[in-house]
Amino acid sequence: MRLKGDVLKQIRRKRGLSQTALSEGICTQATISLMEKQNRIPKMNILTAICARLDIPVDKIIENDDVSMTSQFDEISLLIVQEDYEEAEARLKKIKVKKLQNDFDKQRYYYLLGVLQVATGQVDEAIFNFELILTQFSTMSANIYWALTTVGMAMAYEKRGNEERALKFLQRAVTLIDEKQLTGGKRQWIIIYRNIADLYLKLKQPNDAMAIAGRGIDICREDLTMFLLSDYYQVTAKAAELLEDRATALQNFTIAKSLLLINGEETQAQAVQAEIDGLQ
Template identity: 25%
Template sequence: MDIQKFVARRKALKISQVKLSTGICTQATLSKFERRGRVPSLAILEQLCGRLGLTVDDLNESRDHSVTQVRAQLDEIERQLMMENYQPVLQALKQVQVAQIEAVPLKMQFYYLSGLLKSLINGAASDVCFDFDQILDDLDQSHETVFTPLAYVGLGVMYSRLAELEKAQFYFEKVHQAIEQLMAAVADQDYLRLLTMIFYTAEYYSMRADFATSNQLIDDGVNLCSSQHVTYYLPRLKYLAAANAIERQRPAAEIQQLLSEAVAFARINHNQVVEVKTAALRSRYLRASKRA
């Protein structure tokens, strides 16, 4: 991080540390940042930069490892993770040199993606916790960014897969609360991450046979997809809705409609994982129907 650019701008504008920090943080916090490179919370740093006409990204510009390049790389990894393309995600994350990433938001994005992937492929719990600890205990200590509830998602998934359901419940309840808050005013850049929270939380409540909560979350997800004109998550949401309908013994026509929609959206999004899972679910459903 180019702290000298920050200091030079402040001095060029003839703004004292006391004046710049007023209403944002203490003068001591600002002094530690300028003299020792101790970065305050992201929210504080953004406000300080804003008063100087800078952005946090301006302090992280580097010819060798540009913010724009890393952001594009991580965004593509995140898109692939939404599509459940785990092997390409695993390989792509290995190519990211996290030690060279200085931008706090990008570091959080990396650790979120790394931790969630490990949760989904049953990675070691210690490795999962290490990744999310970087967010919760260091990069977002004040828990002000979207990456805190995303870290809770990953921890909930991990404990759910370890069958430690009380711990999973603890985290998914936090995520559920965050979803309700974010749905009221979701930022344009965060709606896909909100969909990630919605899907995995709906999946968790489905596993716990709380179909009312699960279906409400699915409806929220479908409505969000519609309002934002995105389809990445629709195959998975429709698949989960079909699975819930089967468990609840809903009418056959309703179940077949949901299964057909899951397949249709999977094909539109080239999501072969959901297409295969839906075919298997339909086959199990038809066999069970014949036995009944």
């Protein structure tokens, strides 16, 4: 990531703020000076607070000049979503964590490692890596990886069989989302809501599962994407089953099946058809 100090300076002046006024209650005046003159990136909580005071999105003054790194993490994330854990692990092993240039990349690395470990049954290792993020990168709580990691902890404890602790972490993640202005891409929001909805379902909280799935469906509609959309309808259908709402379950399973067929995922569509047959 690269800070555009000249742009920050222009916006600050347009707002009629001195460096001291902009920094008040957030950081030191020297921090603002380093940002403007040397393009120095501060801690994420400082950066987001400054942008909030200037009423601008973070990406107004930050550009990602490490496209390849972000691309690698995005590809690994997608492989995990597709349950191609072997390839995801191989890609992750190619990344040398000691050579990562900033804390944000390290945060992403340990998050993906933890999620992969949960998926492959290495629960204790996953909890260790999630705790590493939540302690060492706590000042970066304004980005979505803070909430993603908290959901990861919930997933790990659910896998361990500690449903009470899993539910506490899950509720904490939802609170973070609702109360903090977390920065993150649309795909990350779709993934986190899918994971939360799915976990609520596993923890026998059908109403919460349906509510969160609804948030994910709204994002998919707004972004005109079908990414994980069938998953959301399946979660909604299964939640409706738990609530003994057969009509809603059938409706959502049918939508999910149609989406899977459109995407050419015939095997998954057959599995959903079996769910439909069981309700009819």
